[in-house]
Amino acid sequence: MSRLLEGRVAIVTGAGRGIGRAHALELARHGAAVVVNDYGVSLAGEGTGESPADEVVAEIEAAGGRAVANAVDVADFDQAEAMVRQAIEAYGGLDILVNNAGFVRDRMLVNTSEEEWDAVIRVHLKGHFAPLRHAGAWWRNEAKEGRQRAARVINTSSGAGLQGSVGQATYSAAKAGIAGLTLVAAQELGRYGVTVNAIAPVARTRMTEGAFDTSAMALPEDNSPVVAWLASEEAGDVTGRVIEIDGTRITLETGWRHGPSADAGARWDAGSVGPAVRGLIAEGPEPEPVYGA
Structure with missing residues (x-):
């Protein structure tokens, strides 16, 4: 087996079980030293x-x-800063950050509590931001000191965040935010030698088993070879991308794009907006259906 990551140092968050565990094992198999992060919580985020x-x-x-x-x-x-510092002190640097940690508290929107919303947004969205912010600051400093690294960030979005998922409004919002964060971070950190991409994994895990029939779903480890390649120096020309992984199939997500447009030449009159918008909808492609619709 090729060892794509020989001598590189990685952090994988939420790596105690499921997809994160598979990532940590795969990166290690390819030669990376791995900081295996896991807070040790239940599916709902309880200790x-x-x-x-x-x-x-x-x-x-x-x-x-x-x-x-x-x-x-x-x-x-x-604590996220301390985790980044641990990698640097234990192994002399940091090359790879895989943001994977998260949990779900699925509810229909009108049944979602404020506490459930805050908890899920926090672990997914802030749980991506905080490690990325501290790792990014360290990589920026390294670059300014003439020690630029071939750094790689792999975030974890979801089809729920890209296409939406009934009963998962909070989770979908968080995962959509991660996709947006990926685009911005890729542009801001690129000058320091950092690529930032995201995956949208599909797998039979604790998070999916209670939501629907998972018998035909891929295994967690089916996602990890893509992460290992994105984490390699070889992948330096790929950044700001979201890749869905579903077993043997990988799909490049195209995200929001400018579609058909209409220009009134002056401020729109409310009465003329309806026909214009309906005309644009007729010209554009049908949106992909929301999961569970």
């Missing part, structure tokens, strides 16, 4: 007292790889 990160570290070490456990809350700004 369990477990230490799944330690189990993944033991598995990596048993296979001859290098890894260290980390149990911080990635949505805590200061």
Whole structure:
């Protein structure tokens, strides 16, 4: 097997189970030293007292790889900084950040509580921002000091964020935000040698098993080879992209694009907006259906 990541240092958040665990194992197999982050919470984000990160570290070490456990809350700004610092102090630097941590509290929109909204937005969206902000600042400083690294960020969006998903308004909003964050971060950090991409993985995990029939879904590890390649130096020309992975199929998501337009030549009159908008809708493609619609 080729070792795409020999000598590189990675952080994988939410890596104690499921897709994150598969990512950590795959990166280690390709030669990366891995900081395995997992806060040890239930599917709904409640503390369990477990230490799944330690189990993944033991598995990596048993296979001859290098890894260290980390149990911080990635949505805590200061703890996220400490996690980045741990990677740098343990292995002499940081090359790869895989933002994966998250949980769900699925409800129809009118049944969603403020606490559920805040918790899901926090772990997904702030839990991407905080590690990315601290890693990005370190990479910027390295570049300014003449030590630019071939750094890679792989965020985790979802088809729910790209096409929408009935019963998952909060999760869909968070995952859509991650896609938008990916686009901006790719532009802002590119000058420092950093690429920023996102995946939209499909897999049978704790997060999907309770929502619908998962018997035909891909396995968590089916997503990880794409992450390993995006994390490699070879992928330096790919940034600002969202890639959906569904078993053996990978799809480049095209996202929002400017479609048909109409120009009134002056301020629109409310009465003329309706016919104009309906005309544009007739010209444009049909939107993809929302999951569960």
